[in-house]
Amino acid sequence: MAEAVTSRRERLRAETTQEIKTIALRLLAEGGPDAVALRAIAREMGMTAGAVYGYFATRDELISTLISDVYTALMDRVEAARDAVPGRDPGGRIIAWGEEVRAWAVQRPAEFRLVYGDPVPGYRPPPGGPAGAAELRACTGLVGLVAGAWPQVRDDSGVAFEWTDFAPDLVGHVRADYPELPPAGLAMALRVWGRMHGLIALEVYGHLGPQTPDPAKLFHAEMRALVRGLGL
Incomplete structure (x- = not known):
């Protein structure tokens, strides 16, 4: 049971991480680099800024991940x-x-x-x-x-x-x-x-x-x- 819970958490985390990156790329396409902000992404996802920071500690970390991807x-x-x-x-x-x-x-x-x-x-x-x-x-x-x-x-x-x-x-x-x-x-x-x-x-x-x-x-x-x- 514990393994199933862990797996579900990992899956949800991966899905949320991907959603953050997808929104960031859309913001980039619509408004350029200045539009990519963790608070803006949090608003679109209906999350608190603090919750998004749990996935990417800084905007620079998110930008680096986007470039690599x-x-x-x-x-x-x-x-x-x-x-x-x-x-x-x-x-x-x-x-x-x-x-x-x-x-x-x-x-x-x-x-x-x-x-x-x-x-x-x-x-x-x-x-x-x-x-x-x-x-x-x-x-x-x-x-x-x-x-x-x-x-x-x-x-x-x-x-x-x-x-x-x-x-x-x-x-x-x-x-x-x-x-x-x-x-x-x-x-x-x-x-x-x-x-x-x-x-x-x-x-x-x-x-x-x-x-x-x-x-x-x-x-x-x-x-x-x-x-x-x-x-x-």
Whole structure:
């Protein structure tokens, strides 16, 4: 009987925690980062502020959880899109990754801004950042896209890179996962990331709308040009 009571309490706690996060994301979408407040969430749920603090001790803890959840959901999507393309087609896998990131960003612009854009006023992230494992998945996943095509990837930058040009923690993960990849490969992965996110950010923040009625077509052209520029 005690186990059943404990299980019921755990289930109710999990459901309430999820409801708090769902309302927080809606407030974020409707009013931006300033709208996410534990007292506002408590009012919507018919709870006291003190009761909500029993689930998240601070607003910063809630924001960190939201960022981690959003980033993890994004990585689940883009990895599935990548894996739907055969490994023998590294260019197609790069395009699939980029197209899925854009699709997610357009569908969930507030979440894109939470992870990649607008800082939350007064928010202090935990040591190591809020995204943690999901952010590492994103970075090493992009490196894996480049590593899957190395050494056939063409690099016309004329810039020589060393491992010391990058964060030591990132270097450690990359060298462990892709021991044959040189520093230029990591540089290329970061450049690919920049090419992907540049047009997405312009679209999400409303800067492409006045210039083109079809930003999806523009993005697809950019991804094809990116892949061809890599020699794939």
